[in-house]
Amino acid sequence: MTTLDAAKAYLDAHYEDALEDLKAFCRIESVSTDPAYREGIRAAAGFVADRLTRAGFSRVAQLETGGHPAVYGEIISDPSKPTYLVYGHYDVQPPDPLDKWVTPPFEPSVRDDRLYARGVSDDKGPLLIPILVAEAFMRTGGKLPVNMKVLIEGEEEAGSPNFEATLDRYRDLLACDAVISADGAMWRPDRPSLTVASRGMVDFEIIVKGPSKDLHSGRHGGSAPNPITALVALLASLHGGDGRVTVDGFMDGTAAPDARILAAIEAANFDSASYYAEIGTAKPDPIDNGRELLLRQWLEPTLEFNGISGGYQGEGSKTIIPSTASVKITCRLVAGQKPDHVAEVVKRHLEQRLPPGISLEFHRQGPGSEAFFVNPDLPLLATAEDVLGELLGQKPLRVAMGATVPIGSAIRKILDREAIFFSFSTSDEDYHAPNEFLRLKNFRLGLSAWAQLLERLGR
Amino acid sequence: MTTLDAAKAYLDAHYEDALEDLKAFCRIESVSTDPAYREGIRAAAGFVADRLTRAGFSRVAQLETGGHPAVYGEIISDPSKPTYLVYGHYDVQPPDPLDKWVTPPFEPSVRDDRLYARGVSDDKGPLLIPILVAEAFMRTGGKLPVNMKVLIEGEEEAGSPNFEATLDRYRDLLACDAVISADGAMWRPDRPSLTVASRGMVDFEIIVKGPSKDLHSGRHGGSAPNPITALVALLASLHGGDGRVTVDGFMDGTAAPDARILAAIEAANFDSASYYAEIGTAKPDPIDNGRELLLRQWLEPTLEFNGISGGYQGEGSKTIIPSTASVKITCRLVAGQKPDHVAEVVKRHLEQRLPPGISLEFHRQGPGSEAFFVNPDLPLLATAEDVLGELLGQKPLRVAMGATVPIGSAIRKILDREAIFFSFSTSDEDYHAPNEFLRLKNFRLGLSAWAQLLERLGR
Incomplete structure (x- = not known):
């Protein structure tokens, strides 16, 4: 033996x-x-x-x-x-x-x-x-x-x-x-x-702050800045209609995708229909076929919202303008992207668009990785x-x-x-x-x- | 006595x-x-x-x-x-x-x-x-x-x-x-x-749904639709840069504000600076003075996000694409607006903008009031x-x-x-x-x- x-x-x-x-x-x-x-x-x-x-x-x-x-x-x-x-x-x-x-x-x-x-x-x-x-x-x-x-x-x-x-x-x-x-x-x-x-990763949490305390949304609605309103506008500005990230400088350092991986994608002949059946959704507009899907999943960077939170989340309703709202974000990075730089350009993008009456805290969660x-x-x-x-x-x-x-x-x-x-x-x-x-x-x-x-x- | x-x-x-x-x-x-x-x-x-x-x-x-x-x-x-x-x-x-x-x-x-x-x-x-x-x-x-x-x-x-x-x-x-x-x-x-x-009110909760379960945001990022991404884009489309609601039909039925209330606003000589000091924020861009502030607070309708929720909200991070995300909304209504109609036009506005792969539930919280x-x-x-x-x-x-x-x-x-x-x-x-x-x-x-x-x- x-x-x-x-x-x-x-x-x-x-x-x-x-x-x-x-x-x-x-x-x-x-x-x-x-x-x-x-x-x-x-x-x-x-x-x-x-x-x-x-x-x-x-x-x-x-x-x-x-x-x-x-x-x-x-x-x-x-x-x-x-x-x-x-x-x-x-x-x-x-x-x-x-x-x-x-x-x-x-x-x-x-x-x-x-x-x-x-x-x-x-x-x-x-x-x-x-x-x-x-x-x-x-x-x-x-x-x-x-x-x-x-x-x-x-x-x-x-x-x-x-x-x-x-x-x-x-x-x-x-x-x-x-x-x-x-x-x-x-x-x-x-x-x-x-x-x-x-792919590499960089992750951070963003907290936007408005009024110093929760306010009655009837009394103050129309006059007080609502941090959820500010947050959704800021976050909506991060992606374009094609689902790609619109942040200036986000793609800095990236080059054309690796030819060997592209060849593997062609060889895979990936079935996008069964992928979407498996995750239980319809196909998003920008993704036409399995090749496009794998390109995006393997060789393109992302900016994903992992969690969002603000105001009243219990049963029923509570008519407030909350004091704060926050989001947890992770970016997946491709070859050439540096975690620090990506975090920095996202932070700058948001700060440049911050409306008056709203402040922003940007917390890195770790050093990230390439x-x-x-x-x-x-x-x-x-x-x-x-x-x-x-x-x-x-x-x-x-x-x-x-x-x-x-x-x-x-x-x-x-x-x-x-x-x-x-x-x-x-x-x-x-x-x-x-x-x-x-x-x-x-x-x-x-x-x-x-x-x-x-x-x-x-x- | x-x-x-x-x-x-x-x-x-x-x-x-x-x-x-x-x-x-x-x-x-x-x-x-x-x-x-x-x-x-x-x-x-x-x-x-x-x-x-x-x-x-x-x-x-x-x-x-x-x-x-x-x-x-x-x-x-x-x-x-x-x-x-x-x-x-x-x-x-x-x-x-x-x-x-x-x-x-x-x-x-x-x-x-x-x-x-x-x-x-x-x-x-x-x-x-x-x-x-x-x-x-x-x-x-x-x-x-x-x-x-x-x-x-x-x-x-x-x-x-x-x-x-x-x-x-x-x-x-x-x-x-x-x-x-x-x-x-x-x-x-x-x-x-x-x-x-x-003001009157109508309130509702909106739940957007993407994948049938939470997904790993590394593996699926770029290919799976993220309901938070969809939600923030939908919500950001509800307000214009002046803070007013952009929904078609939202203002149906409204007329010029009541002259007696306008007179009270003039008589009030309201101090907007002390208002913003009291609520602990800077003045939003569209509001120049106390008169504008009271006009918006008393005589204009609003659409306020009272709470937003989706994905991971605990300590630290969790790299997921969540299955659902939701928001609680109340609209304050002025004379002439009907709660049912306002809810209907907001629902229609959102449904018309719903991206493929994302579905939407719209739940009224009560009949509302004029x-x-x-x-x-x-x-x-x-x-x-x-x-x-x-x-x-x-x-x-x-x-x-x-x-x-x-x-x-x-x-x-x-x-x-x-x-x-x-x-x-x-x-x-x-x-x-x-x-x-x-x-x-x-x-x-x-x-x-x-x-x-x-x-x-x-x-």
Whole structure:
């Protein structure tokens, strides 16, 4: 029996334990963006550290980041072999709206070979896979085919505000030949793919202020400035009729889209009608076909309103002119766009249009991150492609993603290393929405694929 | 000692009891627009009924309205004298935002000769005054100078959706010579006034719907329609740069403003700078002076956003494209505008601009009400003016109000009677906002004024 076969047999034999581990992990309420979940963050970091230790990792530690801790562990089986740093994150999105969940977000539930729980797909399931695979190699052969370091952060859903500083601070500890991200997501359930590009992000909250207190909208209507009126006019000025952002300077630094991704879009022959059926809306006017849709989703920047709030939101009515109104915005960035510059031009755009009687506060939520492209000639990428191709009988498509995995550019910048995404979540698994799930079929596929990848990398 | 003097002496002697009554009334959480306060509504109706009985009213009853009950009572001292129907409402606005209150909204607190509590100014204090005055006449002389009927409703803050039907149903019981509203509010604390016109109102909630569930704004940004983006564009299209409503047909039926109100505006010589200092904002562009300000507040219609809501509103960020977004709107109407028509043209305006992929629900909150003008030649109005002039040493100004007191037009329509506003709240008392208060000086003034008014009407 080969080392690989032994590890795979171990994984098969312990699959039910692995599933219980994942459920236990998903019971922890590790929401990173809301201070109310501080205890869940602490518990999740502890869970990861404990799980690494049990799997046979050494030097397991919670690293100080200035924010939520990152968890580190390593298995150095043979210093002459290459060392891969595995990335993941133990934090999750907020679970609301709670009433839309079929089963509670932190009570994992299996239905139809899917595990439903907040964070199961993004990123608790995918990050647990390489740890379980390392454990399988250690329990069966006592060593890994390559050296593995693991870095699991706790602030990805908050935009990884301390990630670059953490890489810098622990530069020596994290020294490696390349990085394999367990976060990232496959593109479609029916089409094997490897993600080679992701959009960057910058996010901020804008608060507009009018009267110093809520006013009676009968008495003051017509004379007092209404901050909601001001806010909707400001926000409506940010997009044109084609859905694109109209802010001066927003596109600064961008160039023509990458030809390889354009080729992938042509090859994908994407069905826009089934996309809109899936998300439950009609097609917006500017999007004529699947090609236009993927262009916009993968290769164009966005400015999305994630939340808006102001005045009375309870049952029935309350006749007020509110004192304030606010909006949460995230921009997704393409190659060439800088988060600071984009935030600055949006702020300037709004300030220039601010009506008298209304003031504006502009709060950045974190440093943001630039878009990222995997080096197309990276041998690690080819190996990952081969492994997936062998397992699935079809060469995976190299695709982009609209979402942001800020670690790629941070790793290149600070560690001077390349990273690939090797994730077994799928982008339709409702992460960031109610009823997030992970296909257990892909959890099992991931266990095999990571085992084969490590074996191939160790040859 | 005259009957009037005896009643006034009684009121003086029992002032502390009156204040305790008012506090007890204000402790009841009678919010009409939110079903969570059902118990408070029940308790407040019971309080009014009990207080009427104790004051000497007969035929006290809670009238079925189809919604929250209205409370009725009467004192028929001499069938040959005229009968006045006194109007008020025991329901109050929602108390939020709770964290802005210096003392809790339902724990009445006296500071600087002001009583702070939700509803104390609108309308619990003002409506309690005529009941206390009737009690004083009954306890001292055993009868009133005129006949008095009292109708205290519980749905004014919800737009009095059942008021017309209630007048119709109890038409015989409510038969009277004229109506005196204890609700309405004086214009300024430094200028005696009688309100002779009020704007009408129509209110509705609009819900825009996009994707069938919240989506990841990274994955779907650029391809999925965002309901907040649609909503802000729709709402921004409702007002022009001059702050006026741009909806086709919105002004249908309106005529040139009433010349008497225009004259009052000129006479008021209103100071716009101190108005904006008071509400804590700079002056909006279109308003150059106090005259323009009062024109807009009293004689022009509005469309105000009272609340807006959509997507993630918690701490930090959540990168979603939400499934829905909504806004609560009230329009204030001037003479000639019909609530149904205004709602219809706004709905049509929005539906015509609805982008593909977005649907819209339009929910009326009640029937609304038309603007109201008191008949300027009404003897009751002249009597009220005389009483206030005597007490304050200055003839009161006949003013309009931006707010809505829908009962005036309903009474004219159903009972074929005229109504005046004789209220001792002041329009700066933060009703509909945190820290609502009533000037106790005006509570005492109201007790004297109602006593004198009843006495004069009985001559």
